[in-house]
Amino acid sequence: MSRVENTAENRAESSPTADTARHLMFDDLEKLGRILVQTGDMAHSFIQSADDMDVTCRDFSAFDPSRALPRQGRGTLDALRAVQDDILPLLAASIGPRYLGFVTGGTTPAALVGDWLASAIDQNATGPEGSVNAAVEEQVINWLCEIANLPANRFDGVLTTGATVSNLLGLVAGRQWCGEKVGVDIDADGAGALPDLQLFAASPHASMIKDMSIAGIGRNNFTKIVTLPGSEQTDIDDLKAKLDASDARGKIVIASAGTVNATDFDDLNAIADLCATYGAWLHVDAAFGMFAALDDRRAHLLAGLERADSITSDGHKWLNVPYDCGIFLTRHIGVLEKCCRAFAPYLETRADGNMYINRGVENSRRFRALPLWVSMQAYGRDGFAGIVRANCDQAADLAAWVKSHDKLELMRDPKLNVTMFTGVGSDDDNRALLDRINASGKLFLTPTIYGGRFGFRAAFSNWRTRDHDLVIIKQAIDFVL
Ligand SMILES: Cc1ncc(COP(=O)(O)O)c(C=O)c1O
The missing domain is CATH 3.40.640.10 (Type I PLP-dependent aspartate aminotransferase-like (Major domain))
Known part of the structure; x- marks a missing residue:
């Protein structure tokens, strides 16, 4: 393929809107300080609200994946507003303290x-x-x-x-x-x-x-x-x-x-x-x-x-x-x-x-x-040890509560950070129970099959999970039982 020379003639032939769009990037570069501060504010407020927002989003119908690519953009501040309106409200609070699905870590401030x-x-x-x-x-x-x-x-x-x-x-x-x-x-x-x-x-x-x-x-x-x-x-x-x-x-x-x-x-x-x-x-x-x-x-x-x-x-x-x-x-x-x-x-x-x-x-x-x-520099070995110890204690605490509950059954004593449990009913009952637990928006658990039975996994792997989250978790489960 022959290279197109960057001559005045060729530039004149290129799309004027494409040139304008590139200028948007240089405009953004000039405003970058302000853009980063706004981004930081937005990220900060999302991170703070992850304690209280619904842990997962269950209805994304407001977001239309088939919408056409805009021909002309309007710069980063405009795109940030679109993120704020169209995307942030539909996210999971997986960085928050009660997202216990899969094995999902949060993000430390330093990370x-x-x-x-x-x-x-x-x-x-x-x-x-x-x-x-x-x-x-x-x-x-x-x-x-x-x-x-x-x-x-x-x-x-x-x-x-x-x-x-x-x-x-x-x-x-x-x-x-x-x-x-x-x-x-x-x-x-x-x-x-x-x-x-x-x-x-x-x-x-x-x-x-x-x-x-x-x-x-x-x-x-x-x-x-x-x-x-x-x-x-x-x-x-x-x-x-x-x-x-x-x-x-x-x-x-x-x-x-x-x-x-x-x-x-x-x-x-x-x-x-x-x-x-x-x-x-x-x-x-x-x-x-x-x-x-x-x-x-x-x-x-x-x-x-x-x-x-x-x-x-x-x-x-x-x-x-x-x-x-x-x-x-x-x-x-x-x-x-x-x-x-x-x-x-x-x-x-x-x-x-x-x-x-x-x-x-x-x-x-x-x-x-x-x-x-x-x-690692910010928190050292002890910082990470603190997360691991706390999460293991939380899994054990939940397991003890499940054991003492007459409508729940512990499937295995956790060796580490995952509590596997289920309800006393049939697999179908327990599928419905998991749906109700997750629909509460207070916590998120993922399903499993263990020993041929349907159950739930509560995987504690987030530095932000604290004792009062366990209180909320237990109350939310009790409420839908
Ligand atoms: C034991 C084990 N191995 C592998 C994986 C896959 O990890 P990743 O999703 O980071 O690829 C997981 C994820 O939960 C896991 O628990």
Whole structure:
């Protein structure tokens, strides 16, 4: 395609409205101070109101997704008014203290500031070329290892878009490692070069199943390990029997440190022993469970984590940094880099430091280390330990209340931050009850099936949840029972 010269003649032919529109951006640049103050005020009032607003919005009919793109804009202040009128009233207060769905972290003030700055300075965090961003990511990874009691000289990693991608990296790196042990280079020759790769998992998270599909392994193509009675924990005897019976040349064991329902932790030392015996790669999904390390009453649940070959975790869950921020740690960074490297002369650098472009799925990357760095700097290890301890206490408090309630039933004692419970009626009754609870607008819970029964999950992962929120939560549930 030939390049259009930026001559006076060509400029005269270009659309005058397009030129005017570009001038809007320069106008906005001049007004940026005022725009940022107004944005800050708007964000501040949303954040403050998240305590009292309905926790989720159930009717978005006022928003018309088919509305045509405006031909001419009117600048940022006008767009901000549209956000205020058209979007803010229809949002979930998921940053608020009673959004207990999924495993949803809030945003600490420092993380918010870090995130805003990440957008303002908009580094493409590919590597060390011309910017300190790679060194900041390296420091954050070291701090995360410190939090999880992992030796930073053995573990290295990368920040990802979330635990789903971290799990994918675990599969891809594990598969490559398995191949290399038997002289097969999957990176070069594809998954078909090791057709007898075998995966073993007892309670893989839904994201892991999706990753098996994305990685070309196949979502049904894993060996299901039995769970211990009434739990989501790996039955070690069954894992041993199935590893023993396997003659696959490549084996990956997927373990859990904090399952999404029962918050169960596998016996990682026992699994690591088996992996050593049978030459398997051990991947541990610790999306939120890794932060049990910050609670001295629960840190023992992670014994053996340091023996994992790869670990998945998340910043946007319990560390309360904004989306998106996943964490991937591994003892085999070279293997990961082999699978993820991107070669092109224009990407080469002589700068010293980690090339994060070679450690994950994305080439262009948000500077997602910055929100973590600012929040870690602002609150330190103790700040995060405070969140984890408080949320675990809240889950236990709710569980005790449920146990004492004659119309509710606790499905499992929470090991960590998720209380799973249900009503005493049928599954259909309980589906209707969950709808009523969520329609109250006072709290938000997500459904689950556990032990073949329909139930609710209350996942406490927000720094803002306080004792008086538990009072509101209990009252709201009582009111609709
Ligand atoms: C144990 C576990 N693994 C993986 C994930 C997927 O995380 P993400 O949504 O950050 O990709 C979750 C999400 O809840 C999870 O709980």
